[in-house]
Amino acid sequence: MYEFKFHRPATVRQAANLLAKNEDAKLVAGGHTLIPVMKQRLASPPHLVDLSKVENLSGIEMKGRALSIGAMTTHADVAGSPIVGEAIPALAYLAGVIGDPAVRHRGTIGGSLANNDPTADYPAACLALGATIVTNKRRLKAEEFFAGLFTTALESDEIITRVTFPLPKKAAYVKFRNQASRYALVGVFVARRPSDVGVAVTGAGADGVFRVTAFEEALKKRFASKALEGLSVPADGLNADIHGSAEYRAHLIGVLAARAVDAANGK
């Protein structure tokens, strides 16, 4: 790891000022992506701005018909939250299958979204549920937030403060784990929303998380796994590596989407 200066601001404004003032400064939340990357010297920020003492960044609450989760809320807190369990049980489930218990004690939703790892779990939930990512500057729809591999719409001095999820009627997440890393080889989040259906896929896309509109259209007509029969996702544009070919991933998307619809329907 290369040398850096460590900062511990108390407010979002102070943190944003530190980012604006110090070129190439980076935020650190749980550190469970950034520290491994810094150890490998793949990142060498000269300044680290720690969010752990910044006020009002963690916590879970209902705001009207939407669930609001602070950026610094850990995966363990989302997984164990009775509020999330009641509002969107699929989201609590998803948080509970990220990494392992120790990772879930440190990793945060804000860090996971800002990182936009193509195999991370939360991006699929945000896209399928139509979440809004709230920053110190603006509100971004999930659609506009994710911008390709490890890339988001965030500016260099922009800080995610919270994420809001409109409540779906039904939702489920099914994750097929990579046997070694336990990240998603493919993960499919399905949400039946009041006037829409969201089907989002992580782990498979060469450009990161994406929606499967053909599945969504079919499920809008009939929200049942049978509606997906005969439909498939083209292997073009999917990842291929030693863990699985693009064709295998395409096949998994269909299988997992059907399972997710069944799970959402309580089957």
Place this chain on the structure above:
Amino acid sequence: MAKISLIVNGNPVTGNVDPRTLLVQFLRENLGLTGTHVGCDTSQCGACVVHVDGKAVKSCTTLAVMVDGQNITTIEGLAAGDTLHPMQEAFREHHGLQCGYCTPGMIMTAVDLVRRKGHDLDHHTIREELEGNLCRCTGYHNIVESIAAGAKAMAKSA
């Protein structure tokens, strides 16, 4: 350099550290608490698990400066004098270790698991919860037996 002060195994500790110092380095090299091990240094194996404010955390993936002001428990902090913690005793009794390299992390993870899921743990739950702890020796069976027994023993000693 950055000044930090924390509580380690009940004792207040201060240090002046390079911000790059990992929590595990601080524990082992500055404080001489070498019970916490580094197996992989890539966040996979769990040999480095300690408790931060009571929760299991991988200390190879945490900077010492990030836990400034917090309460750390390492494997050295579990026993009461010469009396082993019930989870340590269970690992000895049930042959839950061979080389012992993974053991401190296994035990710290197990104690955290009992805090979260109680004293009556089935084998399936224990195996799921050991997702982030690797052992190259035992084949896990006796680790699972040890944790199930240790969890029960902790109920009696509490």
